[in-house]
Amino acid sequence: MKDIRHPAHHRSRGPGRLAALLLTLLVIVGLTSGTTMAATDGPAHPARTQVRVPASAKDAVAAMQPGWNLGNTLDAIPDETSWGNPAVTKSLFDTLRAQGFRSVRIPVTWTDHQSTTAPYTIDATYMNRVKQVVDWALADGLYVVINVHHDSWQWIADMTTNHDKVLARFDASWSQIAATFRNEPRTLLFESVNEPQFNNATPAQKTQFLNELNTSFHKVVRATGGGNTNRLLVLPTQGCTPAQNLMDDLSTTISALHDRNLVATVHYYSWYPFSVNVAGGTRYDASAQKDLTDAFARMHDTFVAKGIPVYLGEYGTLSWPDYNHPDPIERGEGLKYLEQLGHQARVAGVTTALWDPFSYLNRSTLKWRDPALFAWIKSSWTTRSGTASSDQVFVAKSTPITAQSLTLNPNGTTFRGLWQGSKKLVAGRDYTVSGDRLTLTATALTRLTGNRAYGVNATLQARFSRGLPWKIDVITYDTPVLSSTTGTSSSFALPTQYRGDVLATMEATYADGSNAGPADWTPYQQFNQSFSPDYAGGRITLTSDFLKALHDNAPVTLKFHFWSGTTVTYHVTKSGSSVTGTAS
Template structure:
């Protein structure tokens, strides 16, 4: 566990007070390069410092911010910094981020629980000091910083349609106080008006008008505060940070009307929704998911970048991946294809990307180690080069059947295939595999050798290597179709006994006898992974969640079809009667 440093105002004791007084005198005499503000204990805080030379042009500055990282679920956590499971932020965290190649960080902040809900909407001085400390650590590490108003968007800003004047007054007061605190911070600090803005019970036209009003007011408040805020880069979002053409056109209109060359557009991108959470059969990074990404980045480029307005992709990732707390809902190789594609598309479009990290997904903030180094390697590689992929990263060999040759389709992404390796041993082309165009075929003889004693599960791992980028990993897996068993339980606790026999669950569809969809997602038979069902491989069972079971009609039999990555499908039947649930294989 890294040491948790005390806030700056707790350290300014003894000799530090004399230094603070001297600094204050220098500021008064105009002999200091920055301003000093009062900490909660009455001492003077040091002005923010940065070693970054920020280019004059906004597009060049935002380009210099690539790549970026989000300090998610920390200062934006509700109600306090550690409420959502992350440790307190330390300078070591930014040291790590900078050492890993990131050039900027987005620091989301939720102010609501540290601010008066009535005029003049004063932000707690201790909290403001803590935010400044964290920002200063990042700036001192040579990182650009994006500071925002985060979950306030849905906590109170969303009420603007019915409480317009109060919300606007509080919003303006919030930014007045932030602007004052960071008035003379270096230009490496950017302000983002509001995260994913939403407006309750409003028409589309009203939402457009209200967001324009907020962004315009934010611009006026910050610019009028003077100091470094006169030319600070200001980041303006679309509604909900959605990259749709209509919403980006609305933002483009707002930016154009402000006549300010130091403005940045921001949107978020979490992939095609069915793939991002594994619902509606979106198990693969297929043509639909690829087109969704390609189109989104093309819109960003054509609407903003091509017109000289830089785009900061304030958040990207997959909504259901990775998650250390649950089984992976998105197949690993398919997820890697997405991350590789994001990096390429962003470079082609001239967009700066900020990885959303909630703390339990990528960097472990207690150990300062990546939870999945191989995944991060793919993300990092995508910043500069392309890596090849294949149609899948698994080859399933059925134990109860004769072994036959199997074929994968290569996606070189501009590289050239160099061969297959198992560890340090290169496989022999012609004997172990053949290549015809983009078709890579593993021979029956090679698969027989690689599966060995044919225990269920991964028997061997190969690497397809290419002329550039990272190698593509291929697991050779022995399996037989899974076997399910009868069971009984309640809506609060029901599991299907499952012998997975080396196979891996991809998705589950649920239908009533009349063919209609069963479960929470009534618009599709394919239910959401981990929300409706979840595999427990070590426990030999498949969990049906209480949310799924409670959504079923009482007394109506439901047929479940479990789809596995080997291609196997297995049916099962469940019936809910009150709080009781029975499950049968026939």
């Protein structure tokens, strides 16, 4: 994935020759017994936690659950800190282990640290830095996956027109990586290439090229001997996509290699409209749910059921959370997705690795940016939690208060009641339950909204027999008010009185009904890419990408959808670089 834009520490000299021989003997003993024993490091390495790796690949990958990605770090271009994360320290892995993670995927981009001509030598300083980071993680008893990452699109994608050179460089890369790590314990896995892609290739060529890469990777690594003789090797589908035809291609490759120590890998970022909030994909609805359940069923049936383990090397969404921008995915909808993903992965027997470019764990403080969000992810590793159709109840300030209903999604649990803090609400008086329909009474909502100030007036908890409580915000709102304004195609924002409401999405159409904006295949434009709310500043920004995509002197009708269910219409016209906005 998925780049979202202290100097490297060099590893000290390793153990001497005698220690190296002992290390090799320990590895051999581990291989013979069907487990890998932790080798004793010299003074340059931290002491390692001993990990007994199951002999079977399926059991070993199961022991890697759950996993986390050191995203946008050693895969950053050109250097470790280029994409805003600090240099890695051992404390990071100490934190991850303490938080319950059992594996870490460490994406590595080698391109800017490797000669572009034969013999394609990787810079020794960079290789040592990668090894230092890997050794820190291994020392904490974590399984580790390293790979060839953004090289996939930097030069491997040119295989169509530069086949022999690409294959030679790929083989040279893995020959050097495998030799460097040959004596590491079996808790270290190699992944051939991240999200492989091939420019201007036919489907048949793409299948052929990836089979060549995966097969050559297998041959090169195994030939280096030592711990690489039976190291677990991770092979991807094209693009790491879990489409049936692509997984079938990978299954064919794995079968032909006749190696019990192979692992299939794919990535999952949800149904695309929901993953980025485009085309009306505001909710984790039936389409998004089916996309998830179908994907995990395919992983199970194609690989797991046949004894081939699956490492879901990346998961999340393509746009959330992003602490530099307003949330494109409403929080409750995102929680429902993460809760079900954890459940379906357990049902399918798939080991998961959360993609984290910076969004979840603050690498500077080693604290979770949103502990409550991480709690939902962590809970999904072991159990289910009940949810509801929404985590918001909107109460209009301008009208009399009436009862409001939500649909409970128990997810196999039993509803136990509603709480406000430590106080339990009274069934019958404050709320009623009929089947899975939860209704908050007008009496309760009158009390909860208090003086009816705009915004969140109270937060309730729907508690279930297991898992985490589902939080419900009670919100007072009125229809938002947008004002006329002018601006330019590079800077334009609509003055907005949100009045307690929250923006969900925006439609954009021309007078003839055709779609306006960069996503011209749908009227619903992408959140944060075409428009973005600024609640504190009282405005909605229309991005330059959106405005520059509009036809000149062609009036555009914008329909803003808010989470209360309210819609507000607005009109914009671009003329050259000038933009005029008119409230309806």
